[in-house]
Amino acid sequence: MDNKDNKAPLKDHRQIGQELDLFSFHDVAPGAVFWHPKGLVIYKVLEEFIRKETEKEGYKEISTPVMVKNSLFKQSGHWEHFGKHNMFNLAIHEDEEIAEGKIVPEVNYSLKPMNCPESTLIYSTTTRSYQDLPIKFSDYGMLHRRELSGVLGGLFRLRQFTIDDAHLYVKPDQIQEEIRKLLTLVVRFYKSLNFQPEFYFSTKPDKAMGDPKLWDEAEKDLEEALKSAKVKYGIKKKDGAFYGPKIDIHIKDSQNRDWQLATIQLDFQIPEKMELEYIDADGKPKRPVMIHRAIFGSFERFIGILTEHYRGAFPLWLSPVQVIIMPITDKQGSHAKKIVEDLKKEGIRVELDNRTERLQAKIRDGSLQKVPYLGIIGDREIESSSISVRMRNGKDLGKLKISDFLQKLKEEIDKKI
Ligand SMILES: [Zn+2]
The missing domain is CATH 3.40.50.800 (Anticodon-binding domain)
Known part of the structure; x- marks a missing residue:
């Protein structure tokens, strides 16, 4: 960063965004950003960068619908655990309802709050063999979450956003190696942006679901992966999600503010709920383990952080x-x-x-x-x-x-x- 810019007083990214003609917000779409041509350049450059980096690692990009029947989220467990009130639910007339002249249809669709359930549908379109695994699907789908209007804050907290998301389907004995590769990817990515990522390992919470043996082994795998990737990490005791242990990724910005950006999350529950399988070497169907991962999290929030970090003077x-x-x-x-x-x-x-x-x-x-x-x-x-x-x-x-x-x-x- 230019030294002179470093001494400039700290400005809110919303103000910088306006001064540099990057993005704006309008009352007609609370919690959603309007990208101006210049702001969208930053977004596209970041997207291209992450796409290139992940293609090298064997990821295949998919794209799935924004609006889907909420039966999917009922099956995946999100309706209950993520919470239906945290989603935008829609009542869309089915053909027969229009024919019957029904005016108020049932709430039957939702805007997806995450990409995972739909990713599993693509996984399940064909029989997967143990030799096919790991399968890595990246997905830059637009997400909607029903954040309360009082907590919305520029690019930092939105109702509509996009994550540099990916889901890995792995055999249990591949967890350690794939996590190690992910940690290496994260370190390489942030170093190339001149940030030093910090890692926090969140272990089994009291309300954990799933086979305790699988939990124990997965926790050991994650810890081994952290050690073999030679990264420093802290431990957040019992802070894992109920469906699996996770590693959080933090960075510090030019004002020494700490930001949690992304997460590498193991998941034993979605494969159960969505009945995912692969045919193992013994010819029997087994459950894969799912890894959710993002590297910089939401594009919008990351650009907000970078805008304040560089004070608008982007590299x-x-x-x-x-x-x-x-x-x-x-x-x-x-x-x-x-x-x-x-x-x-x-x-x-x-x-x-x-x-x-x-x-x-x-x-x-x-x-x-x-x-x-x-x-x-x-x-x-x-x-x-x-x-x-x-x-x-x-x-x-x-x-x-x-x-x-x-x-x-x-x-x-x-x-x-
Ligand atoms: Zn996911």
């Missing part, structure tokens, strides 16, 4: 606009335009500021918009096929050859600094 790879090219006068306009086109072809998010404003005003506006690099084009720059580069914190990098500037941008994007 180059996440910046909605990475470079603004500014001709000093109209005379250099067409040359500046050509540079913009060339940088665009190289995948750089670049804009042209050809307003008839004074250069100082353009530089000030670019800095206020937290654009990492401002490229100035005058006659001398044109003569030497170069560009004068300023950073958003006021640092003057002097004249750089266009090709060197492009090289510098690509390296920084790659390193995510």
Whole structure:
């Protein structure tokens, strides 16, 4: 992060979002975000990053309906345990009700509050063999949870959001290895964003359901995985969910605030309720264990945290606009335009500021918009096929050859600094 930005007073992400034209909230949709073009760039870049990282690990992406019959959540146990009052439940006319002229239909559908039950339906569309496991489905489905209006808070607490979600279906003897791989993935992911993740292992609660032997073994597996991944961890005694032990992932932001972001959660219950099976080596059907996992949790909340962490001065790879090219006068306009086109072809998010404003005003506006690099084009720059580069914190990098500037941008994007 630029040093100068670090000293700026802390602002709420909602205010930064408004100043930088990233997102907004409107009374017509409490607890839901309206992404503006610039904010959506950040969202898409993060999504692409997580997609690439997980594809390398053998995940297959699925997509499942937002609105489903609530019989599914009754079967999965969510209706009772997650709580039907925490969901948005809808009364949709069935064909026969319309034919009968019924005005008020039964509450029969819900907006999904989580992706897991639907993921299991895809798992069960075919007979799975022990050789197929682990199966890893990632799912970036839109979720709705009926949070009370009093607790809604910008991107931090929403009613509609999306998680970088995935479900792993594993044999019990694969738990340890898959958890170890997940921990390694989480560490790699956060290190590449310059965060140091912290782990907390939550053990069996008093109200635990399921086979105590399976619980004991799973807890041992999780602890072994934490040790073999060589990560530091704390223990939250008896803080596991009733359906399985879990590992919580926390980070600290630039204000040293602690955020719980994501969870790796073992689940013995959903495979029972949804009657999931695989055919084992002995030819007999067995229950797989399900692992729910997210790495940064909700995209929206994570972007809210990053917005405050960076105070709007996102690193180059996440910046909605990475470079603004500014001709000093109209005379250099067409040359500046050509540079913009060339940088665009190289995948750089670049804009042209050809307003008839004074250069100082353009530089000030670019800095206020937290654009990492401002490229100035005058006659001398044109003569030497170069560009004068300023950073958003006021640092003057002097004249750089266009090709060197492009090289510098690509390296920084790659390193995510
Ligand atoms: Zn899940």
